[in-house]
Amino acid sequence: MGRILAIDYGVKRIGLAVTDEMRMIAFGLTTVPTPEIIAYLADYFQNEKxxxxxxxxxxxxxxxxxxxxxxxxPFLEKLAEKFPAIPIKRHDERFTSKMAFQTMLDGGMKKKQRKNKALIDEISATIILQDFLKTV
Structure with missing residues (x-):
């Protein structure tokens, strides 16, 4: 069974999350500058199913x-064009940034860490993926 990858799209950067191979656990993968996302995904897809x-x-x-x-x-169109063998689904992401920030607070992160917008994007992608897993 292959992984599910979640994307929290942003104009400047994109948060990524992925499941384990059994699709039971979602975890943050990384944050990638938006202009570099297609190259990053091409490399990732070569190494992971x-x-x-x-x-x-x-x-x-x-x-x-x-x-x-x-x-x-336009990003979705480019994604579908570059990776036609991988289906793309959409999932409601309302409040994920607020939930990500609250997760950081609850986890006891210091103020400086909470200002890391890349980390917020990665956590947001993880929340999107966790919520999506509840529907499948």
Whole structure:
């Protein structure tokens, strides 16, 4: 069985999370500058079997698309073009950044660590993936 990879897309950087091979546990992988993501994923996919990509879907409270969706659509097209053998699913990512920050607080991280936006993106991707795993 292959892994599931989750993406928390951002204009500057992308948080990544992945499951174990049994798809039971989600854990943070890394954060990658957005312009470097396709090359990073190509390298990662050569070393790890990934059977599904889950991309966070930002929504407004009324379920309409968030303004950031305009940046995500071209990314999704490029992702599908470069990796056609790997299906892509979307998953609601509302409140993941706030939940990630709260996780950092609950974990006792120092103020300096909590300002690390890359870490917030990675934790957000992990939360997206954990929530997605509840639905499959």
């Amino acid at each position: 990934v059977e599904l990509i889950v991309v966070g879907e930002p929504k407004q409270m009324d379920n309409s698309a968030s303004e950031s969706e305009v940046h995500i659509k």
